[in-house]
Amino acid sequence: MSMWTTRLDAAGIHDPQLREDFTRQRSLVARYKRAAYIAVLLLLPRPLAPHLIAATAFMHHTDNLLDHGPLPQRAAAYTAWEKEVNEAIATGASDHPVIRPLLHTGACHPRFLGHVEDFLRTAATDLEFTGFATESDYQRYLDAYSLPAFMLVAGLLVPGDEPAGYRAACRSYIDGSQRLDFVNDLAEDLADDRLTIPQDILLSHSVTRTDLVHARDTPGVRALLRDLLQQARTDLAASRLVTGFLPPANRPFVRALIALEGATTDAAGVKGPGLLTGPARPAVPAMLKILMREYRHARGLRRSRADCPA
Numbered sequence: 001m002s003m004w005t006t007r008l009d010a011a012g013i014h015d016p017q018l019r020e021d022f023t024r025q026r027s028l029v030a031r032y033k034r035a036a037y038i039a040v041l042l043l044l045p046r047p048l049a050p051h052l053i054a055a056t057a058f059m060h061h062t063d064n065l066l067d068h069g070p071l072p073q074r075a076a077a078y079t080a081w082e083k084e085v086n087e088a089i090a091t092g093a094s095d096h097p098v099i100r101p102l103l104h105t106g107a108c109h110p111r112f113l114g115h116v117e118d119f120l121r122t123a124a125t126d127l128e129f130t131g132f133a134t135e136s137d138y139q140r141y142l143d144a145y146s147l148p149a150f151m152l153v154a155g156l157l158v159p160g161d162e163p164a165g166y167r168a169a170c171r172s173y174i175d176g177s178q179r180l181d182f183v184n185d186l187a188e189d190l191a192d193d194r195l196t197i198p199q200d201i202l203l204s205h206s207v208t209r210t211d212l213v214h215a216r217d218t219p220g221v222r223a224l225l226r227d228l229l230q231q232a233r234t235d236l237a238a239s240r241l242v243t244g245f246l247p248p249a250n251r252p253f254v255r256a257l258i259a260l261e262g263a264t265t266d267a268a269g270v271k272g273p274g275l276l277t278g279p280a281r282p283a284v285p286a287m288l289k290i291l292m293r294e295y296r297h298a299r300g301l302r303r304s305r306a307d308c309p310a
Contacts, residue, residue, distance in 0.1 A: 003041055010046035011108070018104055021097045022050050025057035032060055035260050035287045042291060043253040043298045048156065051109060054101035055152040058116070061098050063149070066126040075127055082120050089113050111162075115155045119148040132198040142175055150174040154242075157250045169242035176235030177261050183228050184268050184279045186212060197228070215276035222272055233265050249301055252294035259290045 004026060008019050030037040040052050065077045088094035088103060106113035125144040132138045147170065154170045155162070182189070182196035189196050190213050202208065205224040212221070236258055243251045263282035271280040 007041070007046045007049045011050045012047070013050060013104065018100060021100045022054060024097055025101055026050075026053050028060065029053050029056050032056075035282075035291065036257060038291060039253055039256045039260070039294070042295050043256055045249050048250070050101075051105040051112075051156055052153060054105045055112070055156060058098055058102050059119070059149050059152050062119070062123055063126070066123065071127065075124075078124060078127060082123075085116065085120060089116065105156075109156055111155055112152075115148070115151045119152055122148055129194070131195045134200045135198050138198050139175075142171070142178060146174045146178045147171050150177075157246055157254065159247065163245045166242070166245040169239055169245065172235050173239030173242060173258065176232045176237075176239060176265075179228060179235065180232040180261060180265055180268070183225060183232065184264065184275060186275055187215075187278050190276075197224070201228070212276055215273065217273040221276075225272060225275060226269065229265055229269050233262065236261050236265065249298075252298040252301070255297075256290055256294040259294075260287060263287060263290065 004023065008014075008022060013019055013022055026037075029040075037053075040049050044052060062078075062081065065081055066074055068074065069077070084094070084096065085099060085102070088096070088099045089106070092103060094100055094103060102113075102116065106116070122144045125141065129141070132141065147167075150170060150173070151167070154166075158166060186196070195209055195212070197212075202224070205220045205227070207218070207220045207224050211218060239258055240255075242258075243254050246254060260282070263286050264280065267280035267282045268275055274280075
């Protein structure tokens with residue numbers, strides 16, 4: 001029996017069509033961020049893993065609709081998608097392979113569909129993105145798009161009502177993670193005519209869009225990238241508080257998630273202006289060290305529970 005099959009069984013996903021849907025979403029998520037996907041399988045309690053996959057796949061599917069193609073085409077596709085998802089939530093049924101797992105996860109985790117609706121209400125913010133004039137504009141984007149997207153996953157990690165302070169800790173994480181992504185994906189975004197660094201930050205470093213497009217290695221560019229990555233590192237460090245809100249069984253996964261982002265930040269810092277031609281990736285041994293460290297913690301927790309008398 002495969003690792004994935006045991007997780008589908010543990011989550012009570014027995015219907016053949018639904019198992020196929022979840023498995024398809026697993027393949028998509030695994031291609032997007034392999035290390036994070038492995039962390040889901042290794043570190044989360046088995047019944048929870050497929051639901052994290054469904055939430056992540058839905059988020060990426062929506063993000064792809066918002067990002068690819070001419071604006072009128074993207075806007076029409078998103079409007080149709082939002083309507084289809086909301087109708088499925090209202091009726092409890094869908095024939096879409098991304099939405100069916102979403103509904104099953106909502107049935108198992110009642111607060112989840114509320115996060116889906118929150119995300120859909122503001123996701124069109126990404127359609128309107130033309131760049132940030134100021135850091136404040138970036139922070140508003142976080143609140144309107146990035147944080148609701150992350151809460152699709154984060155909401156599944158806490159049982160019952162969301163504890164006070166949890167969302168603020170999640171925001172610290174997504175601020176660091178989003179800023180890191182914007183720096184690490186500069187080459188790809190610039191090729192798509194997207195500039196994700198606020199203009200006031202560029203100005204403060206005497207860096208122009210042309211400098212970035214032409215991958216110029218200047219003192220200003222080096223300082224800009226260094227400062228942005230340091231801010232990402234600071235936010236990611238602050239987000240470690242989030243683990244205190246979680247059940248012990250879910251903490252190894254979140255610690256690994258934060259540590260993997262930290263390793264990516266370090267790799268990006270080493271690459272420096274080379275980020276303007278392609279993203280940085282942590283060394284495989286560094287990622288394996290993080291995953292194995294947290295796997296030992298997760299395995300120890302499982303053994304402790306197994307040894308406890310009923």
